[in-house]
Amino acid sequence: MIDILLISSSAERSTHIGAQLEQSGVAYRLRTLHGEARQLRAYAAAIKTADLLIVDDVDLSARELSGFEEVLAQAHLHCMLVTPAPSTSLLMAAMRVGVRHVLSWPLDDREIADALTHVANKKNAGLRREGRVVSVSSCKGGTGTTLIAVNLAYTLAAQRDKRVLLIDLNQQFADASLLVADKAPPATLADLCSQIDRLDAAFFEACVMHVHANLDVLAGAGDPVKAAELRPAHLERMLTLVREQYDAVIVDVGQSINPLTIHVLDHSDTICMVVRQNILYLHSGRRMLDIFKELGYPASKVRVVVNQYDKNAQISLPTLEETLGAKVAHKLPRDEKHANDALNHGIPVVTAAKGSALAQGIVLLAEMLWPVVAAPRKGVLSRLFATRANPLQQLKTEH
Ligand SMILES: Nc1ncnc2c1ncn2[C@@H]1O[C@H](COP(=O)(O)OP(=O)(O)OP(=O)(O)O)[C@@H](O)[C@H]1O
Ligand SMILES: [Mg+2]
Incomplete structure (x- = not known):
């Protein structure tokens, strides 16, 4: 009420x-x-x-x-x-x-x-949540981080009933908000950070774009000049606040590794590193995983996701894993038709092409990152009483 x-x-x-x-x-x-x-x-x-x-x-x-x-x-x-x-x-x-x-x-x-x-x-929603932060990053442009981040956020919000925030941290030309809405965002990450002293739950609310009852999007800085004004301390303050307001915080980090993105990666519970089966991705992907090691991230924090997977590609999965020195945690198939249709209509693939292999792959990725908690099994006594109660119930209804 x-x-x-x-x-x-x-x-x-x-x-x-x-x-x-x-x-x-x-x-x-x-x-x-x-x-x-x-x-x-x-x-x-x-x-x-x-x-x-x-x-x-x-x-x-x-x-x-x-x-x-x-x-x-x-x-x-x-x-x-x-x-x-x-x-x-x-x-x-x-x-x-x-x-x-x-x-x-x-x-x-x-x-x-x-x-x-x-x-x-x-x-x-109550006052406090335990928001898990998942960053989606890549070593090269055009890998699919935005498509994955947006669809992951939408799946968790619409199908898993989680309160979700999507943050676009791309510092070149942020575009995540275009994939989910055809209206202009009320503010961007840069606008928010320029008034960081005013940051509280109400101010944050005024800055995000509300695209679904459970999903808010904080649009990216919009251009590199504005993005240059962002500071790690701004993001730290914002992440502390949003962890309490949302169940899931998905950050589209894009391809940059710099003090700002490192700060967000440090504070992430999981990093999805997106690669493709291409020699250029292998080279920089390996370098990126080495940087993550140097930063002290445990292997369990980083999940390698192959996007636009093609089983007939020259670079097979074993070659890819061997070069990267890491196991592939998940694969998403190439599906140009549905990816483009969804993009052109500003609707996520998981809604526009629900039955497609790509949409189903995203749903499985969401399950991997946020495992569905099974309902606790009933104890021995309650199971015993449950089986005894049934015949009585049957007798009652038969008479
Ligand atoms: N699995 C897929 N199958 C087919 N097309 C895809 C797939 N994933 C992404 N794409 C397409 O690839 C292009 C790049 O995707 P996206 O914008 O998500 O990449 P990005 O890594 O965010 O790029 P940028 O570096 O520009 O931020 C888009 O046209 C998108 O529709
Ligand atoms: Mg992008």
């Missing part, structure tokens, strides 16, 4: 929003107040007891958001703005003051239901 406070400047629209909330399928309690965004401070006491604040104001401008920062910082809740055709400056200002959702009027039923589900999931 989530507690919603709706502050609306129009009785007619607040009735309409109320009706749309009802259709969301999420359990909630609603309080409605008549007012405008610029009067927000006056409602601070009511806001403090809510899980979600919805502010509906037709005349909202970036300037009127100044009071929001103070109120939201004290309340630690999700805030949704509803306004016709929000401008880019309004969106940016909203993000800066910690507003998580900006929806345009008239409201889309689906969008509001998704936002409510997200708030409810956050509330039900």
